[in-house]
Amino acid sequence: MADEDGIDPAYRGDPKAHVLFQGARDVYSFYRRHFNRDSYDGSGAQIEIFINSNVSPPNARFVNTCGTIEFSPGMEDAETLAHEFTHGVISHSSKLTNDGEPFALNEAYAAIFAALI
Numbered sequence: 001m002a003d004e005d006g007i008d009p010a011y012r013g014d015p016k017a018h019v020l021f022q023g024a025r026d027v028y029s030f031y032r033r034h035f036n037r038d039s040y041d042g043s044g045a046q047i048e049i050f051i052n053s054n055v056s057p058p059n060a061r062f063v064n065t066c067g068t069i070e071f072s073p074g075m076e077d078a079e080t081l082a083h084e085f086t087h088g089v090i091s092h093s094s095k096l097t098n099d100g101e102p103f104a105l106n107e108a109y110a111a112i113f114a115a116l117i
Contacts, residue, residue, distance in 0.1 A: 001049055016076040020049050023078030027085045030117045040088030041067070047085070051076055062087040083114035 001011050002021045011017035024047050031037040038044040045067055053070035055061055060075045062068075062084040069084045087110050096102040 001051060003046075014051075016051055016071075019078055020051065020071070020076055020081055023081040024049060024085075026078065027082045027117050030082075031085075031089065037089065040085055041092040049081070060084050062091070064088070064091045079114045079117075082117040083110045086110040086113040089113075 001017050002008055002024075007017050007021050028039065028047065031039075039047060040062075048066075048068040050068055050070045052073050055070050055072040055075075058072035058075060060069065060071045060080045060083075063070060064087075067088065069081065069088075071080070087106065090096055090106050090109060094106075096106045098106070
């Protein structure tokens with residue numbers, strides 16, 4: 001969809017791509033400025049975003065195994081991007097699991113940071 005130089009020509013007419021490109025720049029800058037964190041992994045990982053993904057049920061998600069953020073149609077907005085990016089930060093900086101109370105904390109932190117950004 002884009003890299004640090006701009007939006008790929010194939011996506012230039014897609015308003016969702018513009019929203020997510022700017023959102024990725026904003027969320028990266030937020031973590032860099034406030035926590036001196038270089039991307040979600042702290043080591044400068046490329047932020048890979050896929051739109052119109054077949055996430056089921058329709059949703060957005062951070063995929064830890066490959067470091068991507070995927071969006072179902074209709075889910076593409078900057079706050080959701082910040083929420084999913086924060087899941088990436090949490091997965092690389094804590095031992096919160098995806099069940100029970102740790103999962104609830106993971107979701108709460110992601111929601112809170114998305115609102116702050």
